[in-house]
Amino acid sequence: MNDFRFGPAEFYLVGFEGTRPDPNTFRALSDLIESGVVRLLDFVVLAKAESGEVEVLELEADGEALGLGHFEPIAAGLAGDEDLDVLASEVAPGQSAAIVVLELTYARALAQNLAAAGGQVLRSERVPAPVVNAMMDILDQEGA
Template sequence: MPEFRYGPVEFYLVGFEGERPDRATLDALVALLEKGAVRLLDFVLISRSESGETSIVEVEDDPDTLELGGYAPDASGLAGDADIAEFAELVPLGGSAALVVLELAFQRELASHLAAAGGVVLATERVPAPVVNAVLDTLEHENEGE
């Protein structure tokens, strides 16, 4: 069976107040890292001034910026300049966000098993959690009326 070093990765742009994520936001990430549910590949802080000027801090360039429970990105630089520029456009003027690149642990194993079996993932689609929950709430409400 092929052993992949990395599985599929996901980019998350997480907005927050101020120039740095709060402790609760970082603790949520650290909890997932501790469980082995995700692997942190890259972490970039993006801030935009009211005039639209963008400021970028790559965590590996400034390790004292964030306390991630001793975790450091495993693939710093994976979020390239083009990725960062694209996501920076989504940060509101006067706002800040963290661009977090994560590998979901099960996806690497799934990719290895599928490749060994000759399977090829032809497409994936993510449905955001708020949408899934709203649809299921609606369905449950409709089923209660039957």
């Protein structure tokens, strides 16, 4: 049987007004981590000055100052320099963003069980929540 140490991971870029996110923003993330639904693989904060210069803040060095010292990434550094450069280009000057890399623990169990049965996930695609909700609203209206 295949024993998967990790499941699929997703990168999220979460934007904020100003150069520092409010730590309360991540309460929902903390709840998901504590419940075991996801595992935090990496977490980086980018702050872009009005001049366009990007400051990279990592939890190991800056977590306490950001009020996020309770987050403990399993694979700090997974979001590499190239990822940071690409994602930083999407942050407007004078704003900040968090790069959050999450392992989907339920998907690890699914992939492991499929592999044990001789199958494998060939492709996965995420449909954003606003799109799913809009489609469900349309379907509800058609069914009414």
